[in-house]
Amino acid sequence: MVIQSHRPKLSTERQTRTTKNRRIAFRLTDELGAQLDRAVALTGRSQTDLITEAIADKADEVIRAQRLLELTDRDMDALLAAIEHPPVPNAAMLRSIARWRERGAPA
Amino acid sequence: MKSSEPTGRADAPEVVVERLDRAHHDCSRFSCGKAPLDHYLRETVERDQDERTAVAYVLVDKDQPAKFRRVIGYFTLNSFAFPKKQARRRDQDRNLGRYNPVPAVLLGRLALDEAFQGRGLGSVLVVSALTQVLTLSEQLGTAVVVVHAIDDEAASFYEHQGFMRFRDEPRHLYYPLATFAAALAPTE
Secondary structure: OOEEEEOOOOOOHHHHHHOOOOEEEEOOOHHHHHHHHHHHHHHOOOHHHHHHHHHHHHHHHHHHOOOEOOOOHHHHHHHHHHHHOOOOOOHHHHHHHHHHHHOOOOO | OOOOOOOOOOOOOOEEEEEOOOOOEEOOOOOOOOHHHHHHHHHHHHHHHHOOOOEEEEEEEOOOOOOOEEEEEEEEEEEEEEOOOHHHHHHOOOOOOOOOOEEEEEEEEEEEOHHHOOOOHHHHHHHHHHHHHHHHOOOOOOOEEEEEOOOHHHHHHHHHOOOEEOOOOOOEEEEEHHHHHHHHOOOO
């Protein structure tokens, strides 16, 4: 299977979220291609739609399977500072706790 | 405890959090609007629980019969760590330098059924998760809770609750357990 992937340079961060800039082209075996055709026929959805969903699911699964996260120095500094000197809870958290107590929190 | 004014909508049910058990929890109708999170609850969660890589907790309505309750929301927890780079360990982080990696719990997934959204139950789920981790931390050292936000909207929701975003990992946010313990402590 051949996969090409390239990401054009973007002018703004916002653009990456809303526009579909990345183009991926790859080859499938006849067997997998036929399977894809069947799936397209069965769901009535487009090939792109099905493949996009599969990519999103798999990428999500792989990222979430991480059990370690190596931070950059500045993020590690911020994390250690927050552990050593915990910030005071904000008003939203206190409201959430009040709501949780009202809604049947275990005593 | 002092009585507080109502902080949620009146139509939200009284809820309870339980360990997910398919014999007693109806997951079939669960729909949060984000397909991977629905799919995970319906298809994948049991494999993870069998392999002990994650534990799922569900939010259910107290008034439904205990033998089979509809899942209103769920979250998953598993152990997590932040390794420190070799070079840093030697001469920096004098106080926490002895902890390597930094011990954490990952709130990997958290989702609320669409039919129950907009009633403050999302924040009830977050507090339930943090409470569960605080209980765990009495037996297993845990400094922070980490969340992996599925999208920007989710990240903003956690940020509003006081979670802090990593600058170079914008989909990961953290909340120090000491901050949560202080938030739970009686104020009077």
